[in-house]
Amino acid sequence: MNTRPLTPLLALILLVALVVTLFPIFWIVMTALKPPTDWNAAPAIWIPSEPTLINFLTLFDPEAIGAFGVGGISESATAAVFGSILTSTCATLISVGIGFFAAIGLSRYTRVNRFTPLFILSGRMFPPAAIAVPFVIIFSAIQLIDTYVGLIAIYVAITLPFATWMLKSFVDEVPREVEEAAMIDGQSRLMAHLTVTAPLIKGGLFATTLFIFILNWSEFLFALVLSYSNIETIPIRLAKYVTATAGTLFGVQAALAVLAMAPLIVAGFLIQKHLARGMTFGAVKR
Amino acid sequence: MTVPVLQLRAITRTFGTLTALDGVDLALDEGAFVALLGPAGAGKTTTLRIASGLETPDTGEVLINGEDATALAPKDRDVAMIFDSLALYPNKTGFENIANPLRIRGNSQDAISERVTEVAQTLKIGHILARKPRTMSGGERQRIALGRALVRDPAFFLLDEPLSSLDAKLRVELRAELRRLQRERGASFLYATPDYSEAMAVADSVVLIFDGQVRQVARPQVLYDRPADTRVARFVGAPEINLVEADYDPADGGRLLLGGLMTQASPAHHYLFNGTPHRFEAGFRPEQILIAPPGTEGANGKVLDSEPLGLKSAITVETSAGPLRASVPEHIGAQLGIGAPVTVSFDVEHSLCFDPQAGTLLER
Missing domain, CATH: 2.40.50.140 (Nucleic acid-binding proteins)
Structure with missing residues (x-):
């Protein structure tokens, strides 16, 4: 990696970039900690006058905010958090799992075929809105609407092209001979891919998993049109904090947003060390 | 008459419009050191890959110990191969690289340690077993790759230009060592090389291949003294005939x-x-x-x-x-x-x- 000295100008640019990036996060965290009186204050209050966790409590106990004289929330966000964790986790694991084998298939077992990889990606070329309504109709007919299975299936279908393409680029970098050496050493093709290819693209698998998880975790449109009352995800729940008596409950909304961000930030930190390159260095002479 | 450990019969293989092998016949007798000699692109690697099972021929058959093995997967062929690129496992230590074939076959930990130590001693690589390939020199990696093949006792060994990337001195040293190991163990080697002097130095017999066709099979000296045609004569010997x-x-x-x-x-x-x-x-x-x-x-x-x-x-x-x-x-x-x-x-x-x-x- 090439490094260059930190000139005052560069420092200034970085500082501006940092503020632009971090300010929304700062604001949402502060709002989540504000009591109802601070939410809409004019001029805006930057640091909460009396920091409180009431917004977070209200997410899971709708009556809690009543202590501040605000009412009108009838539902807890528990179902939405559960729904998001369930759909995102399942859909991500299935997508990356299938994507891994698809990537190996494309990278190793297709002879000069430029069509299949592009065809896989073609599903992504439709605007989601164009296929959302047909899916409502189809899923109603086969009774997958308003079910977690249905939502997971859609999420897998949407993210699989990404998973396949990302993983293919990692598999392409693993020298074919290393897998073949394992086959000569006595392994079947399948075992060679599982015991040699998979560990060598560990970083790629982690990165792809996180990327797909973020897509699933933040997905709004399909979750909205494919859910009625049985299932809910965090992005859907986020849009529901509007009451007749108190208007939009910014603090509660912000608290849920903070919860939604948390796993992504944690995962991002965890993944950093796996993104390091050079995993395959020394395998073959180049 | 004994049956050759490996026999290729009328092997043909095309890749798209390119004919890589065109009716190749080849036999490797038990305990023999056969060099597969030919210029780059002659079909040496494809021949070895078909012998190993990594590639299947379009037509022709592969016999191992006299039995048809054409459709067998590499793992069922009892073959060890040293790749042109070495193909070490980059995430494994030298020890684990050599131990891998034994692990896959479910040997006990004790048996594995004993066998790997023995092989490491023969190859003088005891001191690098704990290291990963990326920290090794070219010669050390070469020996680890050799170790991974020699740790087993397969029907035959396939070596695809195993010394090509080493400097001249090390190459001569290692090829003498290879020759010694092969003799001591009575192993059967099929050794691909583009270098006629290397083939002359190590092989009992040379199979000369041009454009996917076997041009001459002979003892090294015969290849030099009585080349089948002018092309063989020009390829073998330096300065050129x-x-x-x-x-x-x-x-x-x-x-x-x-x-x-x-x-x-x-x-x-x-x-x-x-x-x-x-x-x-x-x-x-x-x-x-x-x-x-x-x-x-x-x-x-x-x-x-x-x-x-x-x-x-x-x-x-x-x-x-x-x-x-x-x-x-x-x-x-x-x-x-x-x-x-x-x-x-x-x-x-x-x-x-x-x-x-x-x-x-x-x-x-």
Whole structure:
């Protein structure tokens, strides 16, 4: 990696970039900690006058905010958090799992075929809105609407092209001979891919998993049109904090947003060390 | 008669429009060291990959110990292979790289340690077993790759230009070691190399392959002394063989016209051509081109180039028969500056005769 000295100008640019990036996060965290009186204050209050966790409590106990004289929330966000964790986790694991084998298939077992990889990606070329309504109709007919299975299936279908393409680029970098050496050493093709290819693209698998998880975790449109009352995800729940008596409950909304961000930030930190390159260095002479 | 451990019969393999192998036959006897010699792109690697099961032939069959193995996966063939690129497991230590074949076969931990230690001792790599391939030198990686193959006791070994990336000194050292290991264990080696001197140095027998076709199968010295055709003759030996257009005339006890130079024919030519005039292509190895001071009997020439090679010098001489490559003792080569006049004559007795059209060797 090439490094260059930190000139005052560069420092200034970085500082501006940092503020632009971090300010929304700062604001949402502060709002989540504000009591109802601070939410809409004019001029805006930057640091909460009396920091409180009431917004977070209200997410899971709708009556809690009543202590501040605000009412009108009838539902807890528990179902939405559960729904998001369930759909995102399942859909991500299935997508990356299938994507891994698809990537190996494309990278190793297709002879000069430029069509299949592009065809896989073609599903992504439709605007989601164009296929959302047909899916409502189809899923109603086969009774997958308003079910977690249905939502997971859609999420897998949407993210699989990404998973396949990302993983293919990692598999392409693993020298074919290393897998073949394992086959000569006595392994079947399948075992060679599982015991040699998979560990060598560990970083790629982690990165792809996180990327797909973020897509699933933040997905709004399909979750909205494919859910009625049985299932809910965090992005859907986020849009529901509007009451007749108190208007939009910014603090509660912000608290849920903070919860939604948390796993992504944690995962991002965890993944950093796996993104390091050079995993395959020394395998073959180049 | 014993059955060869590996036999390829009429193997053909095409990749798209490219014919990589065209009817290749090859046999590897137990305990033999066979070199598969050919220029880059001749089909050496494809041959080894088909023998290993990594590739399947379009037509033809692979026999292992006399049994049809054409459709068997590599794991069911009992074969060890050393790849051109080495293909070590980058995430595993030297020890684990060598131990891998044993682990896959479910050997006990004790048996694995014992066997790996033994192999490491033979290859003198005990001190690098704990390291990962990326921290090893080229020679060390080479030995780990050797270890991974030698730790097993397979029916036969396939080696795909295993020494190609090493420097000359290490290459000579390791190939001698390979030869020793192969003899000690009575192992059967099929060894692909583009380097004829390497093939000559290690192999009992050489299979020469050009453009996906086996051109000649012979002991190394025979390949040099009696090449099947002019292409083989040019590929084997350095400096390259001299090919000179020749006319044999039985008159006056036999005369040869070599590129315009008249010389006495040898009795061999008389027998070969049955005493009738004949046109052919004469092949002279560099040591069969004789250099003498100007004024002696022979053709006049001028030194074009001189290349000291240690004991010998390779010199190129411009003559009326075209440029001729000769091999002379170094102290003589050193005296012959570029442009120096010399006299050239031919060791007609030991020359080779090739058909002028087909290029095939003419023999009695």
